[in-house]
Amino acid sequence: MVVKILDVVIAGLLLGGLYALIAMGLSLQYGVARVLNISHGEFIMLGALITWFLYKAFGVNPLVSLAICGPVTFIIGFLLYRTLFTRLRTSSVSIGAYEGSSMLASFGLLFIIQNVALIVWGSEIKGYTYLAFPVNVGGALFAANRLVALAFAVFIGLVFYLFLVRTRLGKAIRAAAQDAATAGLMGVNINQVLALCFGFGALMAGFAGLLISMCYPVHAAMGLEYTIITIIVVVLGGLGSIPGSFIGGFILGLIGSIVTYLEPGLSLAAYYVIFMLLLLVKPTGILGK
């Protein structure tokens, strides 16, 4: 029984690490750049499929692909913000109007990115085996790749947190999150900072996609499912709170793991119930202001 509980908890943490990483990306995009990016999952999909492609075509080690996936998704995100979202931001009458229109624009991006990927890579489900040998964790067996994924997710999360807290650019980002207009007056190049935030969000999605592709089968239409989970985690942690997203990821991972253990068909439904109850009772989430 104890082993069983441990089993469920560890599985939840492994899942939660990935959720935390994805949610931090969206948290950055919504909390600072004010874009509730519905196409977030598509960047995850891009990361996953690029990794798969590099591994299959050139035998590139998935962990080496970090150096390729990250920059690719970062540049796409950065350019999208500099062109599309900056234009929307400057032409919107209010921040509320901007949030609405940028959400709808990101919905358009979802279709564009997903269908380009479908045309390039096709719709079949893809997978590869990497570090698939079992590892004994406190009596339960887990594939090594999932432990590596968790380690990387936590590592990336911590590095990013230190970047935000300790560096000058990190300070500029935090200032922009509090009040973009005032930060601009204080000499922060606001367009640049917001675009960087959006790019970093995309970068984290790319990394998460890479880690997901090591553990699970991937396909071109996988994005939306991850986007929805991401939004749930971000709301759970408090919209815009990056530490909140990190913690929220692990909480949702644990819940998912427990519900899957009890009744496999209801794990997604459980997520939605928690999500809607949360919105009704405490829409600001666990760490929101």
Added chain:
Amino acid sequence: MDLTTVTSKRLLFLGLLFLVFILLAFLPLYGSVYTVILVTAIFMYIILTVSWVIFSGPTGYISLAPAAFFGVGIYTSAVLGKVLPLPIVICIGALASFCLALLVGALTLRLRGIYFSIFTFGLVLLIQQLLLWYEVRITHTRGRFVIVVNNTTIYYVMLGILVILLLAAYLIRRSKYGLALQSIGEDEEAAAHIGINVTVLKTIIFAVSAIFTGAAGAIMATRWTYIDPYIAFNPLFSFLPVLMAIFGGMGQFYGPIIGAAIFAYLEEVLLTRFPYYYMLIFGIILVVAILYLPDGLVGLVQKWRKGGSARQHADT
């Protein structure tokens, strides 16, 4: 412009409207089966879009719940279609949607802006997942067959729903409730202060708009013949009405109608000519429309007309 030209213009407009209605009313007599089916699909999109605009247009609350109301209608039709006559099934579908919307409206009173959008979107997915679980675990079936109705009947029912909807939308827009909704959209607190019962009004109008979406779902299900939770609660039906309304422009009453009609026709053409690129083109149109057409097609036409009349004045 004096009074007589205004009345004669209005008569001309009413006459044109009547002519269009007559043409549409007799379409199954002279049109091909393909035309009838195509126009039915266009009607469906207009119904989804206009009923979305009734609530979300003036208030600015972006509701992503239409797929839930549509799906409720579809499932009503699938479950009751074999035991009850069609008109009753449609009424029950509409009523079920109304009740769901009333519940959602009452629950989400405190949510504003983006929270309202994501809550309503979550609703669609929650119902989809619960139904799926119910079908797989309890009834051990996946999906259902819907009783088939002939195309002409579907066409006339759709037309009927559309006419009632347009009348309702027009009347709501012209009434004091329409103005009240508008003021909620501009400043909700100020609206509450001038004596508008904000919560009741929002809930009621939200629920009324769901009636038509549910009815459209109930009749549309009979054309699809086979449905499952993924087909019935497809999130696309939440996003399409928003897109069509923005594309057409919400500033005028006819904007969303034109937007939906053009879009539905475009979908048909794109689907048959470029089946692989259809969704890609759809995404590009959405992004371009949001970027360059913030007031939609109607805004574009008005700008152009204003530009034209300004030039006229400059010439004289």
